[in-house]
Amino acid sequence: NLTKQLTTGSLGHTFTFGGFYGDAEAADINVTTTFLAEFNNRPRLVNLVVTNPTTGARTIISRNGLLNAGAGYANNFHTATRYAAYIADQIEADRWAFDLGFRIERFEGAIRRERSSTFVTDATTPNLSTALRDVIWGNDSFLEADVETSEWAAAAGALYRVSDSVNLYANASRGYFFPEIRSVQFNALGQAESYDAEIIVQAEAGVKYNSRRITASLAGLYTDLSNRRQVLFMNDGAGGFTERVNTVATQSYGIEATLSIWL
Numbered sequence: 001n002l003t004k005q006l007t008t009g010s011l012g013h014t015f016t017f018g019g020f021y022g023d024a025e026a027a028d029i030n031v032t033t034t035f036l037a038e039f040n041n042r043p044r045l046v047n048l049v050v051t052n053p054t055t056g057a058r059t060i061i062s063r064n065g066l067l068n069a070g071a072g073y074a075n076n077f078h079t080a081t082r083y084a085a086y087i088a089d090q091i092e093a094d095r096w097a098f099d100l101g102f103r104i105e106r107f108e109g110a111i112r113r114e115r116s117s118t119f120v121t122d123a124t125t126p127n128l129s130t131a132l133r134d135v136i137w138g139n140d141s142f143l144e145a146d147v148e149t150s151e152w153a154a155a156a157g158a159l160y161r162v163s164d165s166v167n168l169y170a171n172a173s174r175g176y177f178f179p180e181i182r183s184v185q186f187n188a189l190g191q192a193e194s195y196d197a198e199i200i201v202q203a204e205a206g207v208k209y210n211s212r213r214i215t216a217s218l219a220g221l222y223t224d225l226s227n228r229r230q231v232l233f234m235n236d237g238a239g240g241f242t243e244r245v246n247t248v249a250t251q252s253y254g255i256e257a258t259l260s261i262w263l
Helices: none
Strands: 002-008 011-035 048-051 058-062 066-092 096-120 134-161 166-177 198-210 214-235 241-261
Touching: 058 066
Parallel strands: 066 134
Antiparallel strands: 002 011, 011 066, 048 058, 066 096, 096 134, 134 166, 166 198, 198 214, 214 241
């Protein structure tokens, strides 16, 4: 940050100039293995064999407690680079105070994810369940993509001193948040979907009163959030899990009042 204070006429300024740079990389390697166990006074792994009452056919569901050796597989590597510049000014006058700020930021990311396939690991042992016989593992083919986006944020606020006891104020801002790269999904053609920032807009205006024995405030509030991405871990119905990404938006508005009295 660089900060400079100066006076122009009856106005006092506090300028702030700054920049930001960040570079990160992350590996996400996961193998999901499931076991069948009972948890009581003497916990133990459970061997389970199911017999069809009609045909008498037997199926080995778990062996030595092992239920599924390879229920899920992930081998991902992501990198991200961000850089930004911003400027702000705090202005003080006789009865007025203003705050102004602006930021612009660039995001660049790279995605590399290995695809998976189902492999038969034991074709000789009879009566094994499919989960014991097969393993989900990487097949050495990869989905790769580069994503990038730029966004800006701005904030403005004003305060007016009506008297020594009463202040009027208002502020508004537009901000953003870059979602996790892991939330980017690929379509059936292996193409990455668009990568957009989450945008939040907020505004507030009100009045504050303060005397020796009474403090009170009244304000109106508004918030709008769009393009919010949720990453959810869901059971896939076969003993493993999948990541589901939902995009949501929300708006809220209301009134807030406070009152404090010293007796």
